[in-house]
Amino acid sequence: MTLKLHDASGKTLSGPKLVWTLISGFRSMYLWAALALFVATAFQFVIPLIGSATIDYVLMDQPKHDEPLLQSVITLIGGPQRVGQNLWIPAVAMLALAALGGLFNYYQKLAAAKASDGICKRLKDQLYDHIQRMSNRHLDQTQTGDLVQRCTSDVETTRIFLAAHIVEIGRGLILIATVLPIMLSMHVGLTIASMALIPVIILYSYLYIKKVKHLFTEVDEAEGRLTSVVQENITGIRVVRAFGRHDFEIAKFEKPNAEYRDSSIKLINIMSWFWSVADIASLTQIGIALIASSYLAMQGSVTIGTIFAFLALLNMVLWPVRMIGRILTDFGKTAVALQRINEILTQPFETEGDQVTLTPDRPVSGRIEFDKVTFAHNETEPTVQDISLQVEPGETLAILGPSGSGKTTLMHLLLRFYDCDSGSIKLDGMDVKELDRAYLRAQFGVVLQEPFLYSRSIRNNIQFGVSDAQQSDIEAAANMACIHETIQNFSDGYDTEIGEKGITLSGGQRQRVALSRAILRNPPILLLDDALSAVDNETESSIIDALQNRHGKQTTVVIAHRLSTLAHADKIVVLENGKITQFGTHQSLTAEDGLYRRLWAIQTQLEATLAKETEGRGDHGRETTTSA
Missing domain, CATH: 3.40.50.300 (P-loop containing nucleotide triphosphate hydrolases)
Structure with missing residues (x-):
């Protein structure tokens, strides 16, 4: 199956359309991974609800407010009286759910990894095939190291995104879509307080990716130049040694190496700022939730079990929201990598424009x-x-x-x-x-x-x-x-x-x-x-x-x-x-008269001179032997 990562005008696709095109042929595997992820997430949701129900209906004897969801959970694991007499039941239930969640998580990661490896194998095959068919004019103008970098490093960037982050996008959507109704059913005001900074974090992540996208291109291009220098030097290493040009080649290598380092450091610095701000915002959100829940608990509006459930669910949501920046970052890198790959795939074949392709049924005579x-x-x-x-x-x-x-x-x-x-x-x-x-x-x-x-x-x-x-x-x-x-x-x-x-x-x-x-x-x-x-x-x-x-x-x-x-x-x-x-x-x-006769005269004279010198050395050798 041949991938087309561009539209009719040759422009690289972007956003969801690019991802949807890229995973064609492997969408069913991603569907199974998404289903496994949904089941694993459902198990993860139930775990804090069991803890909350146990605290309110068993340890605290009875919650101050009846909550149908928690009542259903405590009834499901045996009821307040039985659980009160056997506290190992909620512990075992939570461990079992964690194990089942881990099993389904393993399957979704396995399915996503197989799909991403399959997609990238197809992409490498297509790139290799396309390079074989590209016009010589374009190959003459392209550095070998840059082609190698696009076929290896850029494809690997794509594989990492497809293996990890497509599923993470699904996880984030499932968590937000599922956790929000659960939290709202438990307490509206506390839900609003617990989610106050999440839109801010998402907006910050979006603005961040807009700012750093051009840096991904700079880093990739710098790596391509560095790879070209290394490839050229290794290919010509004997010439370098023969002419004693080690110092020159080292100096020549230092410039693209420094450019790659500087571009990478610049990107890392901006990423460090993002993670620091995202971490501060996430911790601040947890702090707001703690303050709000403590206040409501003193007012008698929520129970200790509800606070436990809210904090657990909030932590579950904050991680994927915090990861949005990482996902957007890697998507930006992947988009740049795919754009560079697409620059190869949109190059014309050497056969492009051929009107007639005759294939006679016999070899030519040679005229x-x-x-x-x-x-x-x-x-x-x-x-x-x-x-x-x-x-x-x-x-x-x-x-x-x-x-x-x-x-x-x-x-x-x-x-x-x-x-x-x-x-x-x-x-x-x-x-x-x-x-x-x-x-x-x-x-x-x-x-x-x-x-x-x-x-x-x-x-x-x-x-x-x-x-x-x-x-x-x-x-x-x-x-x-x-x-x-x-x-x-x-x-x-x-x-x-x-x-x-x-x-x-x-x-x-x-x-x-x-x-x-x-x-x-x-x-x-x-x-x-x-x-x-x-x-x-x-x-x-x-x-x-x-x-x-x-x-x-x-x-x-x-x-x-x-x-x-x-x-x-x-x-x-x-x-x-x-x-x-x-x-x-x-x-x-x-x-x-002409070039041919002049060259013939020069070469004939040179050969005669060499033959005469060789004969003279041979005669001298014989004379020496005779006198001895």
């Missing part, structure tokens, strides 16, 4: 066409501009260019991580905007610029895209990526667990595992975004040879800075400042 494609991030200068090129099925396209020239952006557009602002991209003649995204992405095997590996076994990482892959297929893919022998040398082989993001592997090993994952999928199109940058020349040559053996079987798009990786390609594109400045084969591009 790619960019037709005057232009795209810009955040309405800035276009990242790629007026790109037109064509790749035939089975061909290899290589893309070269300086950092920031738009190479990776072309791949992201092809995968529809973003949609181009103008122009079109076609796959087998079909506009990618008309294809179902799941179908489209199933046609690609991808190795991203920064390969991401999960904290699982190597086998699980390789078969990530093909969960039912056989071991022989996994090994074949690893062999093609030149990582099979390396994996076998690990103590647990393919079952070796790697750390978060594959941290226990070297950069080259991570790239080759990611390449194995893409190859295993056996897609019509293979996208390699600088996939061999951390691999040595010899290993790179072996991988290229293996990929060349598949030439003609699948379309391959390669991004690289090392020209030896690109030289075998059927077509080479040179990008500069988001535009195509050169297009051709390795032979044609080395023959014409």
